[in-house]
Amino acid sequence: MCEQGVRALLKEMADKGASHLWKSSQEKTGDGFVAEGKGTAIERDRLPCPFCRDHIPLLSRVLRSDAYNLPDSAIYHSLRYELPCIALGRVEPPTTNAKTRPTDQIRRRWQGMLWQTFRVAFTDLEGNQVGSFAPIENWGIGSPPVDLKDLCAAAEPVLREAKKRGALPKLKAGRREGDSVATEPEIERLLTPVFGRFGYKCQDSGHTMYGFWWRRNTDILYRHEDGSTLAIEVKADEVNDWKLPLGQPLGNLLAHSAVINIRVPHKPDPRSEDIKRLVEVAEGMLAATGRAGFLYVS
Numbered sequence: 001m002c003e004q005g006v007r008a009l010l011k012e013m014a015d016k017g018a019s020h021l022w023k024s025s026q027e028k029t030g031d032g033f034v035a036e037g038k039g040t041a042i043e044r045d046r047l048p049c050p051f052c053r054d055h056i057p058l059l060s061r062v063l064r065s066d067a068y069n070l071p072d073s074a075i076y077h078s079l080r081y082e083l084p085c086i087a088l089g090r091v092e093p094p095t096t097n098a099k100t101r102p103t104d105q106i107r108r109r110w111q112g113m114l115w116q117t118f119r120v121a122f123t124d125l126e127g128n129q130v131g132s133f134a135p136i137e138n139w140g141i142g143s144p145p146v147d148l149k150d151l152c153a154a155a156e157p158v159l160r161e162a163k164k165r166g167a168l169p170k171l172k173a174g175r176r177e178g179d180s181v182a183t184e185p186e187i188e189r190l191l192t193p194v195f196g197r198f199g200y201k202c203q204d205s206g207h208t209m210y211g212f213w214w215r216r217n218t219d220i221l222y223r224h225e226d227g228s229t230l231a232i233e234v235k236a237d238e239v240n241d242w243k244l245p246l247g248q249p250l251g252n253l254l255a256h257s258a259v260i261n262i263r264v265p266h267k268p269d270p271r272s273e274d275i276k277r278l279v280e281v282a283e284g285m286l287a288a289t290g291r292a293g294f295l296y297v298s
Contacts, residue, residue, distance in 0.1 A: 067240075108134050117286055
């Protein structure tokens with residue numbers, strides 16, 4: 001993968017602006033892990049690498065301060081083409097909230113996480129000015145927890161049994177949003193005694209995360225007796241949760257030491273086999289950092 005070419009293209013954009021690199025044949029593509037022709041929110045191009053014969057994917061999207069769409073799209077295209085990818089998040093108020101402007105430290109940690117884990121070069125675009133790209137290697141908070149795999153192994157049978165006996169809320173007919181929110185209290189009730197055996201205590205809800213031009217609340221939060229924090233991200237059957245599997249876990253890692261992503265589906269996975277394969281690859285790459293776990297409660 002030509003990482004040198006990515007850095008050279010970003011430098012060229014920073015020096016000359018981004019508009020001169022866009023082609024007239026620029027395409028629209030899907031938002032997230034979505035097959036071609038599905039959705040039109042992402043603008044896509046492929047730029048010739050200055051150092052090799054590859055054409056590096058370049059994706060652009062307006063940054064929403066209440067959502068995580070561009071990271072998933074960039075990771076998907078990077079895996080699809082087996083190349084590093086450039087993601088330019090366009091800052092366009094009011095969709096992009098000025099109050100969520102990232103600090104320099106958040107910017108560098110966010111870029112380090114995406115670059116070190118997925119080889120996605122992620123920065124912002126205000127007008128024609130490309131933001132700095134200076135990813136740091138040590139992007140995580142504290143050391144990765146040594147017991148993360150044990151926590152996942154202990155939680156999985158408890159959640160499976162609860163779903164089997166109907167203790168977890170089911171999808172309501174015609175409802176597209178909110179199912180994860182309805183599931184969170186029961187998952188918290190089930191996991192708190194399990195995680196307590198490992199030295200984790202559940203914290204009050206409402207913890208706001210400030211990240212790269214966005215802010216969200218952590219679904220469930222645990223604090224270890226050593227002071228480290230573990231976020232729980234809950235996903236059910238919402239349409240966007242299938243298309244955007246990684247953005248929220250990544251967002252949690254900007255605020256907490258580790259995250260466990262728990263999907264509790266009540267319907268079959270709607271994604272194609274090709275998409276599911278790439279999602280599994282991406283989840284494995286994030287899990288390999290030692291800071292993320294993924295549970296599917298079938």
